[in-house]
Amino acid sequence: MEELNLTKRIKTASHGARKVRREGKIPGVIYGKEIGNEIFTVDESALLKETSASGEHGIVKFNLDGRKGNAVIKEIQRNALGNKAIHVDFEEVAANDTMHTEVLIKIVGKGILESKGLILQTQRDLVKVSCKAKDLPKDVELDVSNGQAGTVYTFKNLKFAEGIEVLDDLSTVIGSISEEEKAKEEETE
Structure with missing residues (x-):
């Protein structure tokens, strides 16, 4: 830095x-x-x-x-x-101040989904957290490479280091996986 x-x-x-x-x-x-x-x-x-x-x-x-x-x-x-x-x-x-802010959710593995004919439809890309300023991460990764059609990802699926607390409701949906053709049909309707 x-x-x-x-x-x-x-x-x-x-x-x-x-x-x-x-x-x-x-x-x-x-x-x-x-x-x-x-x-x-x-x-x-x-x-x-x-x-x-x-x-x-x-x-x-x-x-x-x-x-x-x-x-x-x-x-x-x-x-x-x-x-x-x-x-x-x-x-x-200050480094030891506790702060409340948002952290970017970085999606990993979208390419693998697309190669299987699946797409991830995202609803959220930020999550509210509380932590010491010195512990604030740049982002948090969400690996979707093993997902299947119908898989739903929530804030509960995010993995943070110790000392970082998620302030949002853990059942809030980040995104869901669907088959590519079904998604295209929904868009045209």
């Missing part, structure tokens, strides 16, 4: 954020007990690199004009057309 360099920003005009984006930077806000509320800019390519490493709701190390700490990515706002990041929100956290 590399350190994200954040630069304090002074709000000048309502169109100041557009100017920042034209310079290849993303405007953002960081908030927390120790830091208060600060607006900043971050290099777009550095932010993309960090989110690919830690996930879109992961923990990042930051340096805000010499002040260092850890923060969880609360939200990345994107434009509607290009899915390009236009704003980011961070919440400062």
Whole structure:
């Protein structure tokens, strides 16, 4: 995990954020007990690199004009057309703080299903968890390679490390497997 360099920003005009984006930077806000509320800019390519490493709701190390700490990515706002990041929100956290956030569900084995003429119809791709900030995973894997038509996956099927508690109802459906032809017929109806 590399350190994200954040630069304090002074709000000048309502169109100041557009100017920042034209310079290849993303405007953002960081908030927390120790830091208060600060607006900043971050290099777009550095932010993309960090989110690919830690996930879109992961923990990042930051340096805000010499002040260092850890923060969880609360939200990345994107434009509607290009899915390009236009704003980011961070919440400062200490490594031993207990936090409530969402973790991405990473589906593994879809290719094996498709080779059997099966498809996975997903309903959820995030799960709410509670854990210490230092234990927050980037994602949680769900292996569907051994599934058969009619198999239903719920939050109960997810395997987390010790110390991570699922806050959502464990019977919530993540997805189900069906035969490819039946799924196509349902879509056309």
